[in-house]
Structure formats: C-alpha cells, structure tokens
Amino acid sequence: MSEGSPPNGPESPPDPVPQGDEPIPDSAYVAMHGDPRFVSLKRKLYTFIxxxxxxxxxxYLLYVFMSGFGRDIMGTVLFGNVNxxxxFGLLQFVSTFGIAILYTRYARKKLDGDAIELRDELQNGNGGGGR
Incomplete structure (x- = not known):
C-alpha cells in the first residue's frame, strides 16, 4: 500500500456512514429549544433537581454547622467508638446514594420517554417541529 492510498485500497468504495451518525445542524437544536415538549421536559427535570x-x-450545611458549633452533641458517644x-458523616454518603437512586427512578418514570422521543426526532432530521 502506498502512502497516498486510502486504507481500504484505491479501488474500494468508501465505507457508508451509518444512519443517525450525521452531525445535527445547529438550527435543529435552536428549533428544539422552542418545542413545548422540550420546555416541558426541562420543567420536569428542574422540578426534581x-x-x-x-x-x-x-x-450538608447542618452537618458542617453542627461540626463547628455543636461539638458537644456531635461528640456524644452512641456505642463503642461511634459518636x-x-x-452524621456516614449519613451524608447514604443520602447521596439515596438521591442518586431517587433521581434514577424519577428520570426513568418522568423524563426518559420524552427525552428519547426528542432525541430521535433530532437525529432523524425533523427536530423542533412540535406536534
């Protein structure tokens, strides 16, 4: 193979571009922002977030505040070496995972269907048209 020839060889046709991999024009994104379904999707997202x-x-701020100003309470031994x-600190981790689980359930139930529909419209070239 010479330096100037393509990897598939000089006589082979170029590989076809898979459907849906073409870049989406910026105008489609702009049009989608005005779509009432997209606005509704954002509102549902913000309602949770x-x-x-x-x-x-x-x-979190309660934890920080109590660590700074409620040392007597925070130092109370519950059992063994656990105060x-x-x-409180461990519950910060638990609440973080809990929020992640709640968001996953919320997104699956309220967001994913609409988001997939809108994404498919954008990828198929008819985004932002509304219904």
Missing amino acids: FPMSVAFLAW VALV
Missing part, C-alpha cells in the same frame, strides 16, 4: 439540591445542601458526628 432544585428541591433536591436545596434539601441536600441544607442537610454522633461519625453517624
């Missing part, structure tokens, strides 16, 4: 973020941040601060 904002309250859960506020709740987790409050929970309230250790349990």
